[in-house]
Amino acid sequence: MVQPQNPHAVTRDGRAPVSPAAVPAGAGNPSLAAAVDRRTVVGALWRAEGERVRCVACGHRCLISAGRRGVCKVRFNEGGRLRVPFGYVAGLQCDPVEKKPFFHVLPGSEALTFGMLGCDFHCAYCQNWVTSQALRDAAASTRVHPITPEQLVAAAGREGAKLVVSSYNEPLITAEWAVAVFAAARGAGLECAVVSNGNATPEALEFLAPWIGAYKVDLKGFNDQRYRSLGGTLAQVTETIRQLRARGLWLEVVTLVVPGFNDSEAELRALAQFLVSVDPDIPWHVTAFHPDYRMTDPPATTVTALCRAAELGAAAGLRFVYAGNLPGRVGEWENTRCPNCGATVIERHGYLIRQYRLGPRGECPRCQRTLPGRWSSPGAATVPGDDGRRAEPHRQPRPVQC
Template sequence: MFYQRKEKGRVFCGLCPKGCTIQEGQRGFCRVRENRGDVLYTLNYGRVSACALDPVEKKPLYHFCPGSLVFSLGTLGCNLKCGFCQNWQIAHGQPRTRILSPGQAVDMALEQKSRGLACIGLAYTYSEPFMWYEYVYDTSRLAREAGLQNVLVTNGYIREEPLRKILPYIDAMNIDVKGFTDQYYRENCLGKLGPVKRTVEIARQECHVEITTLLVPGLNDSPAEISELTDWVAGMSRDIPLHFSRYFPNYQFDLPATPEETLHRAYRIAGEKLNYVFLGNLGDPATQHTYCPRCKFPVIQRGGYATDTSGLQGKICLKCGQALELII
């Protein structure tokens, strides 16, 4: 989907902002879209590198069906190349895969549900799901027909047309905003910030959206940058959950882990303008709870992936009666 034939046997891929022009027999930047005889083929359709039944909080999604499970699956390939990638073995390597058709994936999710487990649907995650576009598109439509929900965990690096085409079948997204400067994206991810911001702004009009930013010491963690990110999110809605995650050395990066105080500082800065800010990879339960924006009562408490929603009656704070913006 989303390609055009050019002169001299080349094809233009219009799926993501990379805009690769691909010669005969060659692949795009993502490694999973190949020109064969002036036809662009997806090489990873149905190829699953990992699947598991995960807590929805692991995505992380904290305000979408809290306490539930989601059948999660991923493939290989990515259209960014972040030096700190935590899933580089499947994003940029050659992992073993198994074939799973869209129908089989939906049946596996339904099977979990039939066993009495709190499985709400499917999550397309682990690697970049937009580089699995055709498979995710087909599977998400089948899942919707079967009464299941669809979740994307994505870098948000997608063009507007394919984004709008798939959004009617997506119920929730966690979008990685890697940093909040174009320089950071260019130097550390081989991408641009603008398309990711556009994805967030469009998606939040159509489905539940949460944002994650991995704070890398000295590169995207300054108070000024955190303030700019916070202002942008708050300009859309104070109720969008923002997750700051702690970086650890991985892939091509050997910088020391993010200091805990850096994350707590970001938590304080963002908390001045946003109702829901969370810290990940830190092990501090107090920064993982959802607090009522009016009375600050912990309406949802989290410890690891254990979730306690007893502070709520539906979407209402039991202490003060404030309604919270949640998908239950």
């Protein structure tokens, strides 16, 4: 997806200049909003409360009067029923699964990744703001492409993808469409996953869980005040992480390390200790910030700072810590090592897998300990390089025609 130049003023504190909840839908692009409104159906994740409807798709739990919208701007009350996005994509791309990032889910696979429009957060450093903030921000010009779940699955087949992933905008706010796509994808033997901010509800997780094998949560720090500046709360996201683990879904967590925003040692250590308290086997990816969208003031994260964050995670007791966005510059932090014997079992360079040494069920070749992850899918007997040979390099992320 091509992004226009960032036209926004510099902010340092992570606070968007305008409160999204105060902006009517279509403030950014009225014709786009009208096109999105036409591509809706009556949703599943809501209930009537008198004249109003209560949306339960995300942690905001908006109570929406007739003719009004939720915080995300894409779900609205029409005649006492909640209409939700359905039947289009705003972004469609085939990515290495490592780009999501999932490092313990079908390594080396292609992931057909789709996104719609809108978000329930308004992060000043959003790297997908053209789609996530399209209904709030006049600078975010994009288009929607009508498509069916069957057409998406056919595209996955053409691209050789083993996964179908909902990303680029917040999947929770478009969960009904994601489930329709995932149901078709599962029928074709594909694995399904979401890349989410974690502002979930038990109802949304119950709705999604039968159709997905993996969930990535963006844990944006460990300070509730900062979280509120992004549009959420820390407690809602940490509860989502607990619930995902309790449900047995494969979970990986990502934290973008932003200088001056969430990179103090105390905060990163507290975050890692929380993850350890849930499960020390949760892979934690710390990734490097670069100035983007409305947050152009802080400098990019340095190699030293990123490796220090990874060290804090490992010292806290996490068994799988990765440093991302700086390929070839973070040493062993790109690789997977056996927590039992220390052998390097997957060697990476960015999205590329250089060596893959795990057995078909994730066994370490040296000590035979089985590493946690989803190493094979229902429709796949092998994964690239699982015989120990050098795996074929990934193709780079590439747009897919609708």
